């Protein structure tokens with residue numbers, strides 16, 4: 002009995018309920034055969050006393066194990082481990098009850114998609130470019146040239162990614178190839194970081210509003226601590242106290258052309274953030290898919306390039322600069338991190354597509370990527386300026402926005418008490434879509450904010466779409482201040 006009790010460890014600082022800690026550890030031991038069928042578990046009172054927990058903690062843990070069919074309470078015998086497979090109860094087959102998704106985000110996106118299905122709808126809602134902006138011919142040439150060389154790129158490649166691309170990216174970013182891992186999207190990288198580096202009970206700090214809040218990437222049991230963002234990016238004032246109080250493992254930031262706010266973390270704040278990370282031993286995940294799309298103003302160094310201590314896990318992607326269809330993104334991090342993630346990626350996607358990585362590599366080395374980027378920046382700049390011009394011309398007083406120095410998105414704030422969600426319902430009638438701020442996190446800023454993408458609508462569509470939106474804003478302000486819950490779409 003003594004040895005058995007020794008095998009259960011209680012961690013009061015983890016934030017995971019104690020009964021669940023006991024249950025999960027017993028469950029693992031039963032399923033792995035450490036506690037074989039017929040084993041008598043200790044009486045609840047005894048186990049509670051030895052572990053220094055309440056009796057109800059053990060009662061609840063045993064009850065949950067019983068509900069899963071792993072143990073059974075027998076009169077006069079206490080709680081006994083059952084054989085893992087029991088014959089199914091006879092009777093008609095009941096269909097599987099899959100849980101239906103009722104996420105708030107799904108409802109928002111369903112509303113947006115309903116608008117976009119209408120003929121003539123204009124979209125400021127997309128997270129991608131207009132099809133005309135993709136370098137279709139350059140991609141076709143690169144694919145053709147690579148396939149003409151035989152089938153070498155059509156098999157599975159190394160888990161770390163296509164070697165030549167890792168070298169080319171190292172040369173471009175000033176890193177070392179062994180610090181670079183190629184993955185099938187920053188999204189995949191974020192998922193793996195969360196699965197591998199975080200455990201239930203850990204805390205993470207996340208900007209709010211932030212694209213990352215919309216993804217649902219944080220595993221259950223991880224505490225998410227929001228930190229505000231202003232015109233200079235993530236607020237570093239008070240961050241030290243936050244780190245001291247919650248001891249987070251990771252901080253997630255989009256320092257350059259943040260999605261959805263479009264803001265950039267200032268240089269002094271970049272330095273402050275790195276100092277605080279070192280002081281409190283907090284890892285930083287720098288998500289930077291838009292960095293290459295600077296339109297005006299000074300281009301700031303990445304956090305990664307300012308970080309000699311290895312605190313930053315840097316992510317970038319060809320999704321926003323070339324095309325998301327390639328599914329090629331990369332991580333730059335200390336070798337201990339990239340090797341761990343590479344070793345585990347097999348469970349997710351085995352390997353990212355090598356041919357696509359070779360296409361990105363070819364475009365990078367040949368200079369085609371840089372030529373494409375130069376043209377793309379000009380196109381995007383024209384669209385951004387068209388959007389700002391149209392907003393200035395059409396929006397009623399009280400609507401405000403910040404002009405982003407790059408990226409895909411502009412954030413507009415509606416006058417109180419107008420709500421973005423209500424505006425979306427009204428905009429549906431006009432045939433214009435955007436993403437309401439609440440999609441990116443809770444808080445007043447989100448409720449009154451709307452994200453407008455300027456890389457998807459055409460130059461001709463932008464003023465028309467803004468006029469429709471401004472009309473909807475005016476109507477709501479006149480009617481009831483836009484505070485109603487909306488009629489649905």
Ligand SMILES: Cc1ncc(COP(=O)(O)O)c(C=O)c1O
Nearest residue numbers: 128186187188212260318320330
């Ligand atoms: C900030 C941010 N990170 C990551 C992603 C996902 O990029 P990828 O296509 O590389 O998975 C996006 C896409 O919108 C994004 O805006």
